[in-house]
Amino acid sequence: CSAIDACESSNGGCSAKAECRRTTPGNRACVCNAGYTGDGIVCIEINPCLENNGGCDRNAECTQTGPNQAVCNCLKGYSGDGKRCTYISLCSQNNGGCSEFAICNDTELTERTCTCKPNYIGDGFTCRGNIFQELLRNSNTSRFYFQLEALSIRDITGPGPFTLFVPHTDVLNRDPQVKDWIAKGVMAQVLRYHMVGCANLLYKDLTTITNITSLHGDLIHISSSQNSLVLNNKAEIILSDAVGTNGVIHVINQILVP
Numbered sequence: 001c002s003a004i005d006a007c008e009s010s011n012g013g014c015s016a017k018a019e020c021r022r023t024t025p026g027n028r029a030c031v032c033n034a035g036y037t038g039d040g041i042v043c044i045e046i047n048p049c050l051e052n053n054g055g056c057d058r059n060a061e062c063t064q065t066g067p068n069q070a071v072c073n074c075l076k077g078y079s080g081d082g083k084r085c086t087y088i089s090l091c092s093q094n095n096g097g098c099s100e101f102a103i104c105n106d107t108e109l110t111e112r113t114c115t116c117k118p119n120y121i122g123d124g125f126t127c128r129g130n131i132f133q134e135l136l137r138n139s140n141t142s143r144f145y146f147q148l149e150a151l152s153i154r155d156i157t158g159p160g161p162f163t164l165f166v167p168h169t170d171v172l173n174r175d176p177q178v179k180d181w182i183a184k185g186v187m188a189q190v191l192r193y194h195m196v197g198c199a200n201l202l203y204k205d206l207t208t209i210t211n212i213t214s215l216h217g218d219l220i221h222i223s224s225s226q227n228s229l230v231l232n233n234k235a236e237i238i239l240s241d242a243v244g245t246n247g248v249i250h251v252i253n254q255i256l257v258p
Contacts, residue, residue: 017043035067057085077110101127121245131164131244132157140239140251143169144191151188155215160246161200163212165220165231167255168238175255192216193258200247203229203240218258232256 003025006012012020014030018040021029030040037046046068048054054062056072060082064070072082079088090096090112091104098104098114102124105113114124122128132154135145144166148154156162172178181187193216201212206229211219221232229237231252239251 014040015043017045033067035069056082059085059087098124099127101129119245121243128242128244130157130246131160131162131242131249134242134244134249135164135166138242138249140168141166141242141249143167143172144194147172147187147191151191153188153191155192155197156195156247158246161198162247163196163199163201164247164249165194165196165235165237165252165256166249167194167235168251168253171253171255177255177257189216189258190255193218193220193256196220202243202248203237203250206237206250214258216258220256 005022006026006028007014007020007022011018012028012030014020014028015032015038017036018030018032018038021031023029032038032040032043035046036043038044047064048068048070049062049064053060054064054070054072056062056070057074057080059078060072060074060080062070062072074080074082074085077088078085080086089106090110091098091106095102096104096106096112096114098112099116099122101120102114102116102122105115107113116122116124116127120127120129128134132145132148135141135148148156156164178187181190193214195215196212197215199212201209206222207224210222212222214220223230223233225236231237235252235254235256237250238253242249242251
């Protein structure tokens, strides 16, 4: 007589995902393979994500990849290996895309707000200070700023409001009269002739008036020509309405002479 091998046929009646093990003659035990659970007759794939999020961080997604196998991926707004996920602050890089003169505040996982700092105005993405500061920040007007600095003219750093008509940097650089005015000590008067006090005049406001008085004391005549505004019948406003906290800047294509 020979012993009957209970596992010899059809895996001994065990699940295809189980191992049939001979015990005593004619008997066997069914043991589920690694990654499966059950009584051996029925073996079900173990999903590790169903318990404790598969060992992933609570801010990660657990995805089953096979029997008792899974991967962990950090959710949007978090970084890490999935086992540990750290919140990514939008404000931590490049100030969250806000202006350098703004405060960035994280609000939600993928949201943040940008608010201009005190003494600045704007939408948070663009923030502007007083017009004296803004002159330097714009290459079109920076030469005018340096002329003011050289002569210690700080009129427009006050509360204002002021309206400036600033000759374009290229104009100030190439006009030969500038050196003469500096040599004669009259450059300060020329610069102040481009400033208007106690008024925040936008382009649309300038279309309604014909004369305004400069800080120098002389009048500036305003007229229209071919859909443009012209000062003293010669200087055209080519860029307008750069608004700061204490006034507005307009760029002109010629120097005004008092």
